[in-house]
Amino acid sequence: MRSTRKGRTRIHKRLFSVLITFFICSANAGADAPVSETTEACLECHASITPGIVADWQNSRHAQVAPAEAVTRDVINRRISVDEIPAGLAEYAVGCAECHTLNPEKHNDNFDHNDYPVHTVVTPPDCAVCHPVEEAQYRENIMSWAQVNLSENQLYQSMMQTINGMQHFRDYKMIFDEADETVNEQSCYFCHGTEVTVSGLETRETDLGEMAFPVLTGWPNVGVGRINPDGSQGSCSPCHTRHQFSIEVARKPYTCAECHKGPDVPAYPVYSVSKHGNIFSSSGDKWDFVNVPWVLGADFTAPTCAVCHVSLVVNEDEEIIAERTHRMNDRLDRRIFGLIYAHPHPKSPRTSIISNKNGLPLPTELTGEPVAEFLIDSTEQVQRNTSLKKVCLACHGEQWVAGHFEGLRKTIEETNAVTLTATDIISQIWRDGLAQGLPQGANVFDEAVEKMWVEQWLFFANSTRFAAAMGGADYGVFANGRWYQSKNIRQMHDWLQMRRELRK
Ligand code: HEC
Ligand code: HEC
Ligand code: HEC
Ligand code: HEC
Ligand code: HEC
Ligand code: HEC
Ligand code: HEC
Ligand code: HEC
Structure with missing residues (x-):
C-alpha cells in the first residue's frame, strides 16, 4: 500500500521537476544563487503544494544571495553576522532545506518527511x-x-x-x-x-x-x-x-502596528498622527527601505519606529549615527508603560523575577517608588537617552530635542501623580471593605471600581505619556488622554461616596 503511494509520488515528482526547472529558469534568470539538491527536492513538490510559499521565497534575498557571497561585503553593508558558515550551507541559496532541517536533534517537532528530517517551526x-x-x-x-x-x-x-x-x-x-x-x-x-x-x-x-x-x-x-x-x-x-x-517590511511602521496599537500601548496611533507619521504617509513611497546601511537624508527624511528604536542609521559619509539593535530597549532609558507607574527600565528582560516591598511582582511600589535593585541606574539611563537623542539631533537642533524630553519628563511626573491619587482612592475603598482587594487577599482587577482604577493607569496615563514621547497630541488630551484621566478619577471618587452613603 505504502510503496504504491511512494511510486505514485515519484511520478508526480518527475512532472513537477520539469515544471519547477522551467519556473525557476524563467522567473529569475541569472539572479538566483545555486539551489542545493535537498532544497530542489522540496521545491519539486512544494511548487504545486504551496506555490505561495515558493513564490515568496523566490522573491527573497535568501533565494538570491548565498552566504558565501554575503560575508564578502564590508561589515557595514553586510546582512549576515556569522563569520564562518557551517559546511554545506555556504555555497547555496538559503532554501527550504537550509532552514527547515537545521538542528534536527533539538527539535521535538522534527519528523521524517519524504526521507528528510524536517521541522515546521x-x-x-x-x-x-x-x-x-x-x-x-x-x-x-x-x-x-x-x-x-x-x-x-x-x-x-x-x-x-x-x-x-x-x-x-x-x-x-x-x-x-x-x-x-x-x-x-x-x-x-x-x-x-x-x-x-x-x-x-x-x-x-x-x-x-x-x-x-x-x-x-x-x-x-x-x-x-x-x-x-x-x-x-x-x-x-x-x-x-x-x-x-524582507528588511523593508520590518522597517515600516505597519509591522509594529499589529501589537502596539491598543489604548494601553498606543505607539502606532500616536505615531501615525504625529508629524513624523504624516511625513512617512505623504512621502514614504519615495524612500528607500531596502538599502543597508540606512542613510538618513538620502533614504528617508523622517523617522519610522525602526529608525528611533532599532536601525543602523548612518549619514551620507557612512558615519554611524546609531548602531542596529535587536535588544530594542538599548535607546530606552525608562518604561513609560505604567506597571503601574512609569519607571527606569528593568535590568533583566525577564520582568517576572521582580518583587516589590509588599511582595507584589511589580517594578514599582503601590505608592510609586521604583524598586531600584531590579532597575537600571541613572548612569545607564543617561547613556541610553544619549543614544536616542543622537538620532533626533541628526534632524533637529539641540534646543528642540532638549525641550521635547523635558516635556516628556514633566508628563511622566504628572501622570504618575494622578495614578497615585487614583491608587489612594482604591486603597481607601479596599480598607473600607466596599470592594474586595489587596487587604482581603482578593483579586484586584475584577470589580467595577477596580476596572476604573486599571483604566486610569493602563489607558489614560499610558496614552498621555505615549503622546508626549512620540507626538500625536490628541492622544494626550481628548483621545484617551487628560480628559479621561480627570473624568475617571471623579467617577471613582463618586463611587466611593455613594457606597459609603448606601452603607449608612
Ligand atoms: C514528495 C513531495 C514532497 C517533498 C519532496 C517535500 N514535501 Fe513538504 N509537504 C508535502 C506535502 C504534500 C505536504 C502537506 C501539505 C498539506 O498539508 O496538505 C507537505 C508539508 C510540508 C510542511 C508543513 C508541515 C505541517 O506541519 O503542516 C513543511 C514545513 C514542509 N512540507 C517542508 C518541506 C521541506 C523543507 C522539504 C524538503 C526538505 C519538503 N517539504 C519536501 C510534500 C513534499
Ligand atoms: C520587533 C521586530 C523585529 C523582530 C522580532 C526581529 N527583527 Fe530583525 N529587524 C527588525 C528591523 C526593524 C530591522 C531593520 C534594521 C535596520 O534598519 O538596520 C531588522 C533587520 C534584520 C536583519 C538585517 C540585518 C542587516 O545586516 O541588514 C536581520 C538579518 C534580522 N533582522 C534578523 C532577525 C532575526 C534572526 C530575528 C529573530 C531572532 C529578528 N530579526 C527579529 C525588526 C525585528
Ligand atoms: C529563512 C528560513 C526559511 C526558509 C528559507 C524557508 N522557510 Fe518555511 N518557514 C520558516 C519559518 C520561520 C516559518 C514559520 C514557522 C513558525 O515559526 O511558526 C516557516 C513556515 C513554513 C511552513 C508552514 C507555514 C504555514 O503557513 O503553514 C511551510 C509549509 C514552509 N515553511 C515551507 C517552506 C518551503 C516549501 C520553503 C522553500 C520554498 C521554505 N519553507 C523556506 C523559515 C523558512
Ligand atoms: C544558512 C544561512 C541563513 C539562515 C539559516 C538564515 N538566513 Fe537570513 N540571510 C542569509 C543570507 C545569505 C541573507 C542575504 C544576505 C545579503 O543579501 O547580503 C540573509 C538575509 C536576511 C535578512 C535581510 C533581508 C533583506 O531584505 O535585507 C533577514 C531579515 C533575514 N535574513 C532573516 C532571517 C531569519 C528570520 C531567519 C530564520 C527564520 C534566517 N534569516 C535564516 C542567510 C541565512
Ligand atoms: C506580535 C506582536 C508584536 C509586534 C509585531 C511588535 N511588538 Fe514590540 N512588543 C510586543 C510585546 C508583547 C512587548 C512587551 C513584552 C513584555 O513586556 O513582556 C513589546 C515590547 C516592545 C518594546 C520594548 C519596550 C521596553 O521597554 O523594553 C519595544 C521598543 C518594541 N516592542 C518595539 C517594537 C517595534 C519597533 C516593532 C516593529 C518593528 C514591534 N515592537 C513589533 C509585541 C510586539
Ligand atoms: C495586540 C497585542 C497585545 C495583546 C493582545 C496583549 N498585549 Fe500585553 N503587551 C503588548 C505590548 C505591545 C506590550 C508592551 C507595551 C510597551 O512597553 O509599550 C505589552 C505589555 C504587557 C505587560 C507588561 C509585562 C512586563 O512585565 O513587561 C503586561 C502585564 C501585559 N501586556 C498584559 C497583557 C494581558 C493580561 C493581556 C490579555 C488580556 C495582554 N497583555 C494582551 C501587546 C499585547
Ligand atoms: C521620533 C522617534 C520615535 C519614533 C518614530 C517612535 N518612537 Fe517609540 N519612543 C520614542 C521615545 C522618545 C520613547 C520614550 C523613551 C524613554 O523615555 O525612554 C519611546 C518609547 C517607546 C516604547 C516603550 C514603551 C515603554 O514600555 O516604555 C515602545 C514600545 C515604542 N516606543 C514603540 C514605538 C513604535 C511601535 C513606533 C512606531 C509606530 C515608535 N515607537 C515610533 C521615540 C520614538
Ligand atoms: C530623519 C529626520 C528626523 C529624525 C531622526 C527625527 N525627526 Fe522629529 N521631525 C522631523 C521633521 C522633518 C519634522 C517636521 C518639522 C515641521 O513641522 O516642519 C519633525 C517634527 C518633530 C516634532 C514636532 C511634532 C509634531 O507632531 O508637531 C517633534 C516634537 C520632533 N520632531 C521630535 C523628535 C525627536 C524627539 C526625535 C528623536 C527621538 C526626532 N524628532 C527625530 C525629522 C526628524
Missing part, C-alpha cells in the same frame, strides 16, 4: 546559524520574554483571568469561570506568544498521498515571546514575515 536558534548577533540581542529583548513575563507573574495571571474568563449571571450574582487555554491563546498570548508543543503524530491524506505530520498545539501563533518545540523563546516572524523575510 523554524526558530531563532535556527536563524542564528547565520544571524547570531540578531538572535543574541533579541534574547535580551523584553519581547522574547513576553510569554514568560505573563505566565510566570501571578498578578498578571489574575488580570488575564478576569479579562478572559466567562461570567454568568445567576440569582443576582456574577459567577466566574476561568478561561480555558484556547481563549488565552486567542487573547493575551496572541501577541505575547503561546507555548507550542507536539502532542503526537497524525497521518493525513494529501494531494500526494498519505503523509505523517506532528500535531502542534498552540499553533499557528506569531507572538513575540513564543515558546518553541526546541525549547527556545521568541519568533523572528512578527517583524520578518515569512517567506520574504
Whole structure:
C-alpha cells in the first residue's frame, strides 16, 4: 500500500521537476544563487503544494544571495553576522532545506518527511546559524520574554483571568469561570506568544498521498515571546514575515502596528498622527527601505519606529549615527508603560523575577517608588537617552530635542501623580471593605471600581505619556488622554461616596 503511494509520488515528482526547472529558469534568470539538491527536492513538490510559499521565497534575498557571497561585503553593508558558515550551507541559496532541517536533534517537532528530517517551526536558534548577533540581542529583548513575563507573574495571571474568563449571571450574582487555554491563546498570548508543543503524530491524506505530520498545539501563533518545540523563546516572524523575510517590511511602521496599537500601548496611533507619521504617509513611497546601511537624508527624511528604536542609521559619509539593535530597549532609558507607574527600565528582560516591598511582582511600589535593585541606574539611563537623542539631533537642533524630553519628563511626573491619587482612592475603598482587594487577599482587577482604577493607569496615563514621547497630541488630551484621566478619577471618587452613603 505504502510503496504504491511512494511510486505514485515519484511520478508526480518527475512532472513537477520539469515544471519547477522551467519556473525557476524563467522567473529569475541569472539572479538566483545555486539551489542545493535537498532544497530542489522540496521545491519539486512544494511548487504545486504551496506555490505561495515558493513564490515568496523566490522573491527573497535568501533565494538570491548565498552566504558565501554575503560575508564578502564590508561589515557595514553586510546582512549576515556569522563569520564562518557551517559546511554545506555556504555555497547555496538559503532554501527550504537550509532552514527547515537545521538542528534536527533539538527539535521535538522534527519528523521524517519524504526521507528528510524536517521541522515546521523554524526558530531563532535556527536563524542564528547565520544571524547570531540578531538572535543574541533579541534574547535580551523584553519581547522574547513576553510569554514568560505573563505566565510566570501571578498578578498578571489574575488580570488575564478576569479579562478572559466567562461570567454568568445567576440569582443576582456574577459567577466566574476561568478561561480555558484556547481563549488565552486567542487573547493575551496572541501577541505575547503561546507555548507550542507536539502532542503526537497524525497521518493525513494529501494531494500526494498519505503523509505523517506532528500535531502542534498552540499553533499557528506569531507572538513575540513564543515558546518553541526546541525549547527556545521568541519568533523572528512578527517583524520578518515569512517567506520574504524582507528588511523593508520590518522597517515600516505597519509591522509594529499589529501589537502596539491598543489604548494601553498606543505607539502606532500616536505615531501615525504625529508629524513624523504624516511625513512617512505623504512621502514614504519615495524612500528607500531596502538599502543597508540606512542613510538618513538620502533614504528617508523622517523617522519610522525602526529608525528611533532599532536601525543602523548612518549619514551620507557612512558615519554611524546609531548602531542596529535587536535588544530594542538599548535607546530606552525608562518604561513609560505604567506597571503601574512609569519607571527606569528593568535590568533583566525577564520582568517576572521582580518583587516589590509588599511582595507584589511589580517594578514599582503601590505608592510609586521604583524598586531600584531590579532597575537600571541613572548612569545607564543617561547613556541610553544619549543614544536616542543622537538620532533626533541628526534632524533637529539641540534646543528642540532638549525641550521635547523635558516635556516628556514633566508628563511622566504628572501622570504618575494622578495614578497615585487614583491608587489612594482604591486603597481607601479596599480598607473600607466596599470592594474586595489587596487587604482581603482578593483579586484586584475584577470589580467595577477596580476596572476604573486599571483604566486610569493602563489607558489614560499610558496614552498621555505615549503622546508626549512620540507626538500625536490628541492622544494626550481628548483621545484617551487628560480628559479621561480627570473624568475617571471623579467617577471613582463618586463611587466611593455613594457606597459609603448606601452603607449608612
Ligand atoms: C514528495 C513531495 C514532497 C517533498 C519532496 C517535500 N514535501 Fe513538504 N509537504 C508535502 C506535502 C504534500 C505536504 C502537506 C501539505 C498539506 O498539508 O496538505 C507537505 C508539508 C510540508 C510542511 C508543513 C508541515 C505541517 O506541519 O503542516 C513543511 C514545513 C514542509 N512540507 C517542508 C518541506 C521541506 C523543507 C522539504 C524538503 C526538505 C519538503 N517539504 C519536501 C510534500 C513534499
Ligand atoms: C520587533 C521586530 C523585529 C523582530 C522580532 C526581529 N527583527 Fe530583525 N529587524 C527588525 C528591523 C526593524 C530591522 C531593520 C534594521 C535596520 O534598519 O538596520 C531588522 C533587520 C534584520 C536583519 C538585517 C540585518 C542587516 O545586516 O541588514 C536581520 C538579518 C534580522 N533582522 C534578523 C532577525 C532575526 C534572526 C530575528 C529573530 C531572532 C529578528 N530579526 C527579529 C525588526 C525585528
Ligand atoms: C529563512 C528560513 C526559511 C526558509 C528559507 C524557508 N522557510 Fe518555511 N518557514 C520558516 C519559518 C520561520 C516559518 C514559520 C514557522 C513558525 O515559526 O511558526 C516557516 C513556515 C513554513 C511552513 C508552514 C507555514 C504555514 O503557513 O503553514 C511551510 C509549509 C514552509 N515553511 C515551507 C517552506 C518551503 C516549501 C520553503 C522553500 C520554498 C521554505 N519553507 C523556506 C523559515 C523558512
Ligand atoms: C544558512 C544561512 C541563513 C539562515 C539559516 C538564515 N538566513 Fe537570513 N540571510 C542569509 C543570507 C545569505 C541573507 C542575504 C544576505 C545579503 O543579501 O547580503 C540573509 C538575509 C536576511 C535578512 C535581510 C533581508 C533583506 O531584505 O535585507 C533577514 C531579515 C533575514 N535574513 C532573516 C532571517 C531569519 C528570520 C531567519 C530564520 C527564520 C534566517 N534569516 C535564516 C542567510 C541565512
Ligand atoms: C495586540 C497585542 C497585545 C495583546 C493582545 C496583549 N498585549 Fe500585553 N503587551 C503588548 C505590548 C505591545 C506590550 C508592551 C507595551 C510597551 O512597553 O509599550 C505589552 C505589555 C504587557 C505587560 C507588561 C509585562 C512586563 O512585565 O513587561 C503586561 C502585564 C501585559 N501586556 C498584559 C497583557 C494581558 C493580561 C493581556 C490579555 C488580556 C495582554 N497583555 C494582551 C501587546 C499585547
Ligand atoms: C506580535 C506582536 C508584536 C509586534 C509585531 C511588535 N511588538 Fe514590540 N512588543 C510586543 C510585546 C508583547 C512587548 C512587551 C513584552 C513584555 O513586556 O513582556 C513589546 C515590547 C516592545 C518594546 C520594548 C519596550 C521596553 O521597554 O523594553 C519595544 C521598543 C518594541 N516592542 C518595539 C517594537 C517595534 C519597533 C516593532 C516593529 C518593528 C514591534 N515592537 C513589533 C509585541 C510586539
Ligand atoms: C521620533 C522617534 C520615535 C519614533 C518614530 C517612535 N518612537 Fe517609540 N519612543 C520614542 C521615545 C522618545 C520613547 C520614550 C523613551 C524613554 O523615555 O525612554 C519611546 C518609547 C517607546 C516604547 C516603550 C514603551 C515603554 O514600555 O516604555 C515602545 C514600545 C515604542 N516606543 C514603540 C514605538 C513604535 C511601535 C513606533 C512606531 C509606530 C515608535 N515607537 C515610533 C521615540 C520614538
Ligand atoms: C530623519 C529626520 C528626523 C529624525 C531622526 C527625527 N525627526 Fe522629529 N521631525 C522631523 C521633521 C522633518 C519634522 C517636521 C518639522 C515641521 O513641522 O516642519 C519633525 C517634527 C518633530 C516634532 C514636532 C511634532 C509634531 O507632531 O508637531 C517633534 C516634537 C520632533 N520632531 C521630535 C523628535 C525627536 C524627539 C526625535 C528623536 C527621538 C526626532 N524628532 C527625530 C525629522 C526628524
